[in-house]
Amino acid sequence: MRSFAVFLLLCMMGWASSNAMPHDEPLRNAVLEERALALFKEFRCVVCEGQTIADSDATLAGDMRMLIRNQIRAGETDSAIRDYLRTRYGTHIFMSPPREGITWLLWVAPLLFILLGLLGAKSLLTKGNGASEGT
């Protein structure tokens, strides 16, 4: 009788703790879960930097995974989920900055730097040639 009471108490404690701290569990629908996993890789973990919420063990990353799964379950589109997180955390939440506004600079900057480098090299070579022809 006493061991049954202890068992019952442990069951109740288990229920209480699972109620207090919900976990992010995979979606049962494989297609929806695949969508969720793809989205997880797009978002940065805001407390661990450099990691996506797919890779992070941080509590906040787990909460974001749960939020994304809940929104997918509720029928939200990927774009609506991106907007929800962008509205709250800004574009910094994205691992790859969206190609809009000032962030276009990030995408074109490498090409721009290569172009500037080539122009600089060409100008140096031309000057060098001119100087050697003059002597």
Added chain:
Amino acid sequence: MCAALLLLLGLTLGREKRDHYPLLHTRLPAITLSGIDGKDLPIGEIRGPAVINLFAHWCAPCLIEHPILQQIQSNGFPVYGIAWKDDPPKLRAWLAKHGSPYRKIGLDPAGQAALALGSSGVPESWVISREGTIIYHYAGALSPERAEEMLSLLKDE
């Protein structure tokens, strides 16, 4: 020119990351939490001048800022608490020990209210206007200087 471009990029991205809170001057999200007292706490219906504070009994910086919240409350401004991933019995014991500056406390066991407010963890505080918009946000333990800023905004409302 390269240096100027790099500087511009750094400034832009740095500002985005550290200083910009996207929900500033927007309405509170329409979320309702279960209160620690058993009554619902509709966050979206809170009207200021008031403060919302995200906290947890197990969070050490939350205890550090506790006197600041009590100071705000003693100045006549309601402080609403959102208990992040907290255990109600332990939270009640903590409040009984340290005193409660909170008018109401809503429970956020899954952290979804925190995400709706764009939070990155405890403690975090918001000042709410008469219209229910966020007019101030601070992530981290409140200092006396922050309290002055918040009280000034609350008094101006």
